[in-house]
Amino acid sequence: MTRPSARRLPELRLVHPLLRLPAFQFVAILPTAAIVAVVLLSSWRGIEHPSFNFGLMFTWVVWWGALLVSLLVLGRAWCLVCPIGAVGEWLQRLSLWWRSPYTAGYHLRWPGALRNMWLPTALFVLFIWLDNGVGFSNSPRMTAGLIAVLLLGAAWVGLVFERRAFCRYVCPLTSFIGLNALLSAFELRGRDGRICRTLCDTKDCFRGNARRYGCPMAEFPGAMDTNLQCILCAECMRSCPHDNVALRLRVPGQDLWEMRRPRLDGAVSATVVVGLATVLPLMMLTLLPVVRRALAGALAAGEATRLVAVGLLFGLGIAASAAIVYAFSALARRAAGDPGVPTRLLFARYAYALLPLGLAKSLADLSDHLFRTWGVVPDVTRALMLDFPFNQVVPGRVTAVHLVPPLGTYLVQAALLLGGLLFTLYAAHRISLRLFPERDAAFASFLPIAGLSFLLTLVGLWTLAVGLP
Numbered sequence: 001m002t003r004p005s006a007r008r009l010p011e012l013r014l015v016h017p018l019l020r021l022p023a024f025q026f027v028a029i030l031p032t033a034a035i036v037a038v039v040l041l042s043s044w045r046g047i048e049h050p051s052f053n054f055g056l057m058f059t060w061v062v063w064w065g066a067l068l069v070s071l072l073v074l075g076r077a078w079c080l081v082c083p084i085g086a087v088g089e090w091l092q093r094l095s096l097w098w099r100s101p102y103t104a105g106y107h108l109r110w111p112g113a114l115r116n117m118w119l120p121t122a123l124f125v126l127f128i129w130l131d132n133g134v135g136f137s138n139s140p141r142m143t144a145g146l147i148a149v150l151l152l153g154a155a156w157v158g159l160v161f162e163r164r165a166f167c168r169y170v171c172p173l174t175s176f177i178g179l180n181a182l183l184s185a186f187e188l189r190g191r192d193g194r195i196c197r198t199l200c201d202t203k204d205c206f207r208g209n210a211r212r213y214g215c216p217m218a219e220f221p222g223a224m225d226t227n228l229q230c231i232l233c234a235e236c237m238r239s240c241p242h243d244n245v246a247l248r249l250r251v252p253g254q255d256l257w258e259m260r261r262p263r264l265d266g267a268v269s270a271t272v273v274v275g276l277a278t279v280l281p282l283m284m285l286t287l288l289p290v291v292r293r294a295l296a297g298a299l300a301a302g303e304a305t306r307l308v309a310v311g312l313l314f315g316l317g318i319a320a321s322a323a324i325v326y327a328f329s330a331l332a333r334r335a336a337g338d339p340g341v342p343t344r345l346l347f348a349r350y351a352y353a354l355l356p357l358g359l360a361k362s363l364a365d366l367s368d369h370l371f372r373t374w375g376v377v378p379d380v381t382r383a384l385m386l387d388f389p390f391n392q393v394v395p396g397r398v399t400a401v402h403l404v405p406p407l408g409t410y411l412v413q414a415a416l417l418l419g420g421l422l423f424t425l426y427a428a429h430r431i432s433l434r435l436f437p438e439r440d441a442a443f444a445s446f447l448p449i450a451g452l453s454f455l456l457t458l459v460g461l462w463t464l465a466v467g468l469p
Contacts, residue, residue, distance in 0.1 A: 009187075009248040009249065009250050010248060010249045011246045011247065011248050011249075012186075012246075012247045012248065012249060013246075015247060016237070016246070016247065019234035019237050019238075019247065020234070020237055020238050022097055022098065022212075022238065023096075023097045024097075024234060024238075025080060025081075025086075025097065025233050025234070025235075026096050026097040028080060028081045029080075029081050029082075029083055029086050031081075032081045032082065032083055033083035033086070035058070036083050036084075036147065037389075038054070038055070038384070038388075038389045039054070039055040039058055039059055039143075039147070040055065040144055040147050040148070041055070041389045041390060041391075042054040042055035042056075042058075042140070042384060042389060042390070042391040043055030043056055043059070043140040043141070043143045043144040043147070044140070044141065044144035045390045045391070045392065046140055046383075046384075046390060046391030046392055047140070047383065047391060047392060047393075047394060048140060048141070049394075050138050050139075050140070051376055051379065051380070052379065052380055052383045052391075052394055052395070053140040053380060053383075053391060054380040054381060054383060054384035054391050055140055055143060055144065055391065056137075056138075056139070056140045056143050056380075057373070057376055057377060057380045058377075058380070059137075059143055059147075060137045060143070061369060061370060061373055061376075061377065062377065064366065065366050065370055067177070068359065068362055068363050068366060069363075071177065071180040071181060071183060071184065071359065072180075072183055072184065072185070072252065072359070073184065073185055073186070074184060074186055074232070075181035075182075075183075075184030075186060075187075075227040075230065075232065076177055076178060076181045076184075076227065076229075076230060076231045076232060077232055078177065079167060079174075079177065079231035079232075080231050080232045080233055082167075084147075084150050084151055084154050084171075085154055085164055085166060085167040085171070085231075087151055087154050087155050087158070088154035088155050088156075088157055088158020088159070088164065088166050088167075089158060089164055089216060091104055091105070091155055091158050091159055092104055092105050092107075092158040092159060092162075093213070099208075099210065099211055099212060099213060104159060105158065105159035105160060105161075106159070106160050106161075107161070107162045108160055108161050108162065109161070109162060110161050110162070110165045110168075110169055114169055115169065116263070116265040117175045117178075117263075117265040117266055117268075117269045118265055119169060119170065120169060120170060120171060120172060120173075120174045120175040120269075121175045121265075121268070121269040121272055123170070123171075123172040124172045124173065124175055124176055124272070124273075125272060125276070125314065125318065126172070127172040127173075128276055128314075129310060129311060129314050132284070132310045132314075133306060133307035133310040133311065134307060150171070150172075153166060153170065154166045154167075154171075157170055162218075163215075163216050163217065163218050164216040164217055164231075167216075167217065167231065168217050168218065168229060175269045175272075175273070176273055178227075178228045178229060179228070179266065179269060179270055179273055179352075179355055180273075180355060180358075180359050181227040181228065181230070182226055182227055182228060182253065182255040182256055182259075182352065182355065183252055183253045183255075183256070183355060183356055183359065183423075184227050184252065185249060185250065185251075185252045186232075186247060186248065186249060186250070187227055187230070187247070187248050187250050187254075187255075188221070188230055188232055188234065188236070188237070188245065188246070188247050188248075189221060189224060189245070189246065189248060190205075190221040190222040190224075190244050190245055191244045191245065191246050192244060193222055193223075195222075195242050195244045196220075196221070196222025196223070196244065197222065199242065200222075200241070200242060200244075202241065203220065203222075204239040204240060204241055205220065205221050205222070205235075205236035205239050205240045205245060206218075206219070206220045206221075206236075208239055209239055209241075211239070212235065212238045212239035213235055213239070214235065214236075214239060215233075215235055215236055216231070216233060216235060217229045217230065217231055219236075221236045221240075221245050222244075225255070225258065225259055225260050225261075226255040226259045227255055228255070228266070232247075234247075252423075253356065253423060253426075253427055256352045256353055256355065256427040256430070256431065257353075257427055257430035257431045257433075257434055258434075259352070262348040262349055262352060263348070264344070264347075264348050266348075266351075266352070267347055267348040267349075267351035267352065268322060268351070270351040270352050270354065270355055270358075271318075271321045271322045271325045271351050271354070272318055272321065272322070273355065273358050274321065274325075274351075274354045274355065274357060274358035274361075274456070275317055275318055275320070275321025275322070276317070276318075276321075276358075277358045277359075277361040277362050277365070277460075278321075278357070278358065278361055278456045278459050278460050278463075279317050279320055279321045279324070279456075279459065280313070280314065280317035280318075280321075281460075281463040282459050282462070282463055283313050283316060283317045283320075284310075284313060285463060285466055287313060288309060288310070288313060291309040291312055291313060292305055292306065292309045295308055295309055324452070325347060325350070325351050325354070325452070326343065326347050328350075328448045328449060328451070328452040329343050329346040329347040329350055329351075329448075329449075330343045330346075331448035332346050332350065332432075332444075332445040332446070332447075332448045332449055333346050333445070335444040335445055335447060335448055336435075336436055336441040336442070336444050336445035337441060337444070338436060338441055341435060341436070345435070346435065346445070349431050349434075349435060350428060350431060350449050352427070352431075353424055353427040353428040353431055353449065353453075354424055354452075354453065354456070355424075355427075356420045356423035356424045356427060357417070357420040357421055357423070357424040357453060357456055357457065357460075358420075359420065360416045360417050360419055360420020360421070360423070360460075361416075361417060361420065361460045363416050363420075364412075364413035364414075364416045364417055364460065364464060365413075365464075367409060367412050367413055367416065368409050368413065368464070370403075371402065371403045371404040371408075371409045371412075372402055372403075372409075379395055382395045383395045406467075406468055406469060407468065407469075410464060410465060410468055413464045414461060414464075417457050417460050417461060417464075418457070420457075421453055421454070421457045424453045425450055425453055428446055428449045428450060428453065429442075429446050432445045432446040432449075
């Protein structure tokens with residue numbers, strides 16, 4: 001169903017003809033596919049030293065930074081151009097963009113018990129845990145191995161299950177990207193819900209037709225009310241017989257307070273994403289040395305001790321994050337004085353409001369890495385050009401410099417966190433008004449969540465300040 005205000009949102013009609021081109025997504029994927037191929041070869045065969053390996057530096061500085069920034073503007077636009085998900089889709093369809101009369105694989109439905117965010121959230125935690133435990137973001141070979149595993153996984157899932165099951169239910173980044181896509185300033189939606197409900201019997205946008213495929217993410221634009229699963233492929237625009245799908249500009253973060261049915265798995269995933277960015281760094285800084293010393297007697301010294309210690313802190317940090325958000329949701333319920341609104345509903349609503357703060361902290365963490373290592377990007381690019389695409393030659397000179405001094409970097413980080421805090425406070429306020437018709441009750445419910453947001457911001461500011469001269 002379309003929101004009552006949706007028809008008043010400005011449409012980006014200038015780009016609609018481009019989105020309706022049959023080969024639009026394939027053409028958009030080609031540049032990123034070429035870059036991923038170079039990254040894979042460079043990280044697999046190239047120089048082991050992180051400062052001279054193009055694949056490593058491009059993946060964890062350039063790509064990761066571009067991904068975080070793009071979430072605020074374009075939502076899941078990376079999924080639109082991601083060649084990993086496309087590989088499974090091309091194999092499944094036996095075509096690159098045209099509607100093929102032949103298909104490959106079994107086209108099984110994804111198991112009902114796994115049609116949620118629990119599995120991708122667990123895989124995202126595993127992804128971050130392994131990076132903290134063994135540091136594969138500092139290893140070209142591990143980076144190549146990760147890309148290869150994702151490619152093989154997407155291909156296998158695409159051949160066994162229908163549509164883009166890998167992208168929706170398996171990819172380790174889908175929960176992180178999907179949740180933060182709720183903050184995007186753009187949306188792809190049905191123009192008029194009445195047309196979808198009463199005038200369209202075929203639902204081509206979902207099922208496809210003789211000329212075009214239906215939504216690869218199994219979303220129905222006529223009922224979609226968030227960006228959570230929309231990858232902006234515009235397949236629905238090309239297949240809709242009523243020209244009833246449009247790309248629109250909207251208030252950033254509107255999904256946070258206007259989603260009709262917030263799911264518990266999404267709320268828990270949101271607390272995990274925010275907790276990994278805020279609560280976990282605090283635990284790592286304060287408790288990791290203590291835990292490692294405690295494990296030293298039971299385990300052999302080395303990477304195994306660190307990996308287990310990090311794993312224990314990850315479990316503790318995630319549990320603490322969920323418990324803290326639930327406890328503050330209970331305080332919000334008590335403050336509002338409305339026993340008719342259960343704590344579980346408040347948790348499912350307010351957890352999403354914390355996402356801007358979590359993304360801001362992720363951007364702040366990246367900015368430190370960016371300002372310290374961005375000067376390496378020209379060096380690794382020059383090294384790649386000396387031996388393209390294998391990246392096995394060390395350049396004769398190094399030009400890497402600190403772009404911004406530590407204090408200047410911290411000021412940028414603080415500004416990002418404060419921006420995330422304001423965004424979170426606004427989202428929480430709008431959610432409180434949706435939960436409670438009485439403004440006094442809504443404001444009383446908002447206050448504990450505001451307090452939690454300030455607390456997480458202070459935690460972020462403290463962890464970022466550790467090590468400043």
